[in-house]
Amino acid sequence: MPVYFIDTIIIIFYMGAILIFGLHFRKYVSSTEDFFLAGKMLPWWVISFSIIGTNIGAYDYMGASGGAFRFGIAQANYEWLGAIPAMIVSALLVIPYLWRNGVYTVPEYLGKRYQASVRTIEAVIYGLFLVALLGIFFWASGLMLHTYLGWPLKLSIMITAVIVGVYTITGGLAAVAVTDVVQCGVMFVGGISVAFIGFWKAGGVKEFFVMLSSTHPQHLKVFLPLDNPQLPWLGMIFGLGLVLSPAWWCANQSIIQRTLGARSEWDAKAGMLFAAFPKIMVPILVVLPGLFALMFAYSWIELPGPFKWVLPFPAISNPDQALPWVIKNLLPPGLAGLVFVAFIAALHSSVDSTLNSASTLWTRDIYQRYIRRKASDRHYLLVGRILTGCFVIFGVIFAPVTAKFPGIYVAMQNLLSFFQGPTLATLLLGILWWRSTKWGGFFGLTGGVASAVVMFLFKMNFLYVAWWSFVASALINVIVSFFTSPEKPEKLRGLVYRFLERDEKAQKILRQKVEG
Amino acid sequence: MNFFDRIPLFSAKIITAFLYLLLAFWVLKRPKSFILEGAPTKKRWRDLRLWAFILIGIQLALYFIF
Numbered sequence: 001m002p003v004y005f006i007d008t009i010i011i012i013f014y015m016g017a018i019l020i021f022g023l024h025f026r027k028y029v030s031s032t033e034d035f036f037l038a039g040k041m042l043p044w045w046v047i048s049f050s051i052i053g054t055n056i057g058a059y060d061y062m063g064a065s066g067g068a069f070r071f072g073i074a075q076a077n078y079e080w081l082g083a084i085p086a087m088i089v090s091a092l093l094v095i096p097y098l099w100r101n102g103v104y105t106v107p108e109y110l111g112k113r114y115q116a117s118v119r120t121i122e123a124v125i126y127g128l129f130l131v132a133l134l135g136i137f138f139w140a141s142g143l144m145l146h147t148y149l150g151w152p153l154k155l156s157i158m159i160t161a162v163i164v165g166v167y168t169i170t171g172g173l174a175a176v177a178v179t180d181v182v183q184c185g186v187m188f189v190g191g192i193s194v195a196f197i198g199f200w201k202a203g204g205v206k207e208f209f210v211m212l213s214s215t216h217p218q219h220l221k222v223f224l225p226l227d228n229p230q231l232p233w234l235g236m237i238f239g240l241g242l243v244l245s246p247a248w249w250c251a252n253q254s255i256i257q258r259t260l261g262a263r264s265e266w267d268a269k270a271g272m273l274f275a276a277f278p279k280i281m282v283p284i285l286v287v288l289p290g291l292f293a294l295m296f297a298y299s300w301i302e303l304p305g306p307f308k309w310v311l312p313f314p315a316i317s318n319p320d321q322a323l324p325w326v327i328k329n330l331l332p333p334g335l336a337g338l339v340f341v342a343f344i345a346a347l348h349s350s351v352d353s354t355l356n357s358a359s360t361l362w363t364r365d366i367y368q369r370y371i372r373r374k375a376s377d378r379h380y381l382l383v384g385r386i387l388t389g390c391f392v393i394f395g396v397i398f399a400p401v402t403a404k405f406p407g408i409y410v411a412m413q414n415l416l417s418f419f420q421g422p423t424l425a426t427l428l429l430g431i432l433w434w435r436s437t438k439w440g441g442f443f444g445l446t447g448g449v450a451s452a453v454v455m456f457l458f459k460m461n462f463l464y465v466a467w468w469s470f471v472a473s474a475l476i477n478v479i480v481s482f483f484t485s486p487e488k489p490e491k492l493r494g495l496v497y498r499f500l501e502r503d504e505k506a507q508k509i510l511r512q513k514v515e516g
Numbered sequence: 517m518n519f520f521d522r523i524p525l526f527s528a529k530i531i532t533a534f535l536y537l538l539l540a541f542w543v544l545k546r547p548k549s550f551i552l553e554g555a556p557t558k559k560r561w562r563d564l565r566l567w568a569f570i571l572i573g574i575q576l577a578l579y580f581i582f
Binding site: 073076080081084085088089091092096220221222223225226233234236237241242264265266267268269270273274276277280 | 520521525528529531532535536539543546550551552553554555556562564565567568571572574575578579582
């Protein structure tokens, strides 16, 4: 791919600017609350764009464009049915409970609601997953710089690590969230530019869709038949829409953490809800390029005479090449650099959020609980920063390993998917049903995970595994809870629906605690 | 052919629309005081239920079109 001078300038300018901008926030960090929760000062609009920046990674660009190339607009389900309802539920049900209880992490809430073992299991699993993700993120961003600019691979990884590591270690969540806003803006400018160029080449929006519906009518259907190997409609609705997506938007620490740093409960809820508006538009960024590639990436053979023949196969053999093909063949110099910056921004916003959330989980739920219980706030701030630094170093060292053994990423994804359904069932029952007991929570979580493992061994589609492990976990939780003695109301005050929304006294106490 | 294979594809849209309407009903039932907790003013645009209804409306339109 040819690299123009203007593209290189744009990329270097972006990386320098984001480092300086992120470093600006170091002066606001003097306590753990500042570091992990941005001093509880984040306004709703920063939270919104930070959530979207964290949510979209470079893998989404490549994978979703490839998915759209193969299956069409059904890929957008991951951004619509697989996000919007869950974001509404997260904003109007889950976030108020977490925010009012002043917790730093989702496992911390589960520990308060059930027992310490539930907190530890959740913290270790999510903590491990986030740390493993770092190696993959560093490798991907190094590979991008290496492929596009020709910089040495190790140097490319180091550049990403230094830029993101420095502002995350010094500025904490505030630096992460505010740089996410900038990165999100860059991503949308890049994505919308691609959409504009694509429609312009097709002769207009209407012309593009008319052309697509005549050549690939199946690609304009949002639901696909049950025999589709990746996006069967039943799995999309029940597995993705009702379980995986709520688990992601209600219990994923890197998503939820910025709402816990909100300056008020309303800002926390509004931040999550407003993020759903740009989320609806994300298919413009990640799905449309796949459709452009489908329409424009055909090989033309000039035959003698007045005819042009179109080969039946597109010029792209691997669907994941759809987006690189669009960048290479459709975009002019300068714009290609901007879109490349959008990739880098997508990766950086995911790396910084992952670093900060992993550090929060390991400091609050593991170190503070099992290694050193009663130390000063300054000590925990130092530990949080040291752990962030360690995770950066680990990510850099681990990056080439993840490339050599891609099975690591798949194994981590599988491990997490076993927990998604049971985590959601445990969290929702914990909030909604006062009768759910600490043992109900423990056995519901572990039993649900065991059922997911069994279903996985029987090679069930992961969307169905998510749904049925959610059902199994909820059932076990209910049954065990009925056979164990109920929790005392004092323990549940402010933690469950019955002792919060229907209890004025509990609301008053929590309000005073938060304001105090 | 099992039971699910016999369900026509358009029923996916009907189920989706039903779930969105159910969600809208649940949002409507959320108490206003709970929604506005922490809001600096009680202006109408701060009622997050309205935001949720707009989102649900857009989603229903998109699933109707495609």
